[in-house]
Amino acid sequence: MKAKGIVLLAGLFSLVRAHAAESATNVPAAPAPNPTAIVVIDQSALRSAPRESAQQQVMLWQGDSLEVRGRRMDYLQVYDHRRERAGYVRASQVRLLSLQPQDAAGLLAVVRFLRDTPGAEALGIGYAAAFLRAAPGQDIDAEAFDALGTMAERLARRASSTRSKANDAAVAAHLEVVAGYGVAMRSLERDGRVQVCYDGDAFRRVMALPADAEQKARAALALTREECIDPATTPFERASLDGWRADVLERVPRTELPEYLRNRVRMRAASVWSSLAFERVRRAESPAEAAARALQELAGVNRQELAEDDMAAYNDAAMRVGAVRWAAEPAPAKSATGLAITTAAGQPGETCIRLVDAKHGGKAPLFQRCTYGAVWTNSARANGAGTALTLAVQPLDAWREMWVFHRVGDDWNVDVVPPAGDAPGIGYVEFAGWVPGGRKLLAAREVRTGGRFSRTFEVLDLATLAIDKRADKPDSLSTFYRWQDPLWRGRTVSLR
Known part of the structure; x- marks a missing residue:
């Protein structure tokens, strides 16, 4: 009997000790959150x-x-x-x-379904946010951020191109919804309309995480959009930003991309490097390397694999490269007439262009005009009679003019031919040849105005610079076909 009591006491003690240990080590579980x-x-x-x-x-x-x-x-x-x-x-x-870790895979499956569904961006971002809350840290990779960024980018594009009040209301509401998840948008005023841009946080995470080539390419293209650069950005800030954009594009493994996506990366890189070339010449640095890289990227675009939706981007990239191509060109041979261009510093930031010949040097030029634009002196081309000379001057990134110096009686004058009469945008106009007789010259022009791209080859009257004839192909004009400059034909991007 005594032995039996000892056994019972020992069992009770063990039970109490076990319960005490459990109470000491287990923190009471928090109440389950509401669904x-x-x-x-x-x-x-x-x-x-x-x-x-x-x-x-x-x-x-x-x-x-x-x-x-x-x-x-x-x-x-x-x-x-x-x-x-x-x-x-x-x-x-x-x-x-369900935000339990075991249900995260199901949430990600819905995200995959919605990521390419137009109009469901806010819903998809909501599911992506739920996945990021539910999934364990080690299970979160670049895929979720790639999908989130893709949907945010598409929503921003929808907000920039809404056409009706009903769509406006829905898009505005969806923007408010995604803002609640921390997805930030910026609104920029550009060309008289509002451009909505995603700030790119998810894409920056994609670039920082291990990701496949297509994910990296989508992220880089989204982060380097030209239309999402604030027009109020200062030149110093823009140069730093373009350097960062070039670095982002360099981190895309191109050899692993499908050709159409590789084309997009090349076109974007061509645009960025052309901007860097212009910025470098403005800072009195050598632009040759950047301009050569821009030409190389443009030449690498495979036209056979260029998607129809990418034609506008391709033409814009070509115009940007065309505007700075002289930075990569060698200096031409001296004119037989001795007519040439020299430059000198003017007011801070100014370059003074001096027209000289064998009898009139830099101290007593035939004509002088100062500009804040980039002066491509190696573009100077004089006619055989020594009565006119053309020069490429670039006042803005992606906008290059043709200056025509010509003699009127005993005096010299200069007329500026812009790519278009509208506000500066993207485009260039360039000398393409002299027509014998000294009364006409040839020009090539590419410009985007009012959202429309135009490329023309023209015969200009030297006295008035009015267009005598024009065509969309040089072979369609007998005068242009016969007298086009061989150097221009071999180096221009307008004949791509």
Whole structure:
């Protein structure tokens, strides 16, 4: 009997000791969080009671995240933390989400489905945010950020090109939804319209994480968009930004890309390097390397694999490269007439252009004009009679003019031929040859105005610089075909 009591006491002691140890080591579990629901139908009503006739508290949109606090019939009782409003929403208009680690794969599957679905960007970003909350850190790679960035980028493009008030309302609401997930957008005024741009945070994460070539390419292209550069950026800031853009594009493994995507990277790189060439010459640095790289990138574009949607980008890249191509060109042979161009420093930032000949040197030039633009002295071309000379002058990035010096009686004058009469944008006009007789010259012109691209080959009257004839192909003009300059034909990008 005594032995049996000892055994019972020992068992009780062991049980108490085990319970005490468990109480000391286990922290009481926090109450499980309320379920989360995501709105899947635009303009879903959050009502004050679980019935259709109840007062509408607020309008919900795709991607809105709600905390579920109960259920009444076919309604869910929810709380909207973004708007700080409670109410009821139909259960059929939302989807319940599980944020447990074991359910993260299912959330990612939905993200994959929605990433390329136009109009579902806010919903897709909501699911991407849910995946990032649910998934363990070691399971999060570049794919989720690539999808999130792709959807944010597409939403920004939709916001920049809305056509109706109904679309405006939906897009504005979707922008508010994604802002609640930390997706930041910037609005820039450009060419009289608002350009909405994604700030690119997800794409920066893609560039920092191990990712495949296509993910890197999409991220680099999104981060280096020309239209998303603030027009108020100072020249110093722009030079630093373009250097960063070139570095981002260099980090894309091109050999692993499909040809159409490789073309896009090449076109973007050509545009960036042309900007760097212009910025370097403005800082009195050698632009030759940057300009040569821009020409190389443009020449590397495979026209046979160029997507139809990429033609506008290809033409824009070609115009940017064409504007700075003289930075990579050698100096021409001296004119037989001795007519030439020299330059001297003017006011801070100015370059003074001096027209000289065998009898009139830099101290007593035939004519002088100063400019703040980049003067490509190696572009100077004089006619055989020594009565006219053309010169390429680039006042802005991607905008190059043709200056025509010509003699009127005993005096000299200069006329400026811009790529277009509109506000400067993207384009250039360049000398293409002299027509014997000294009264006409040939010019090639590429420009984008009003959103439309134009490329023409022209015969100009030297006295007035009015266009006598023009065509979209040089072979269509007998005068142009016969008298075009061989050096121009061999080096211009307008005949690509």
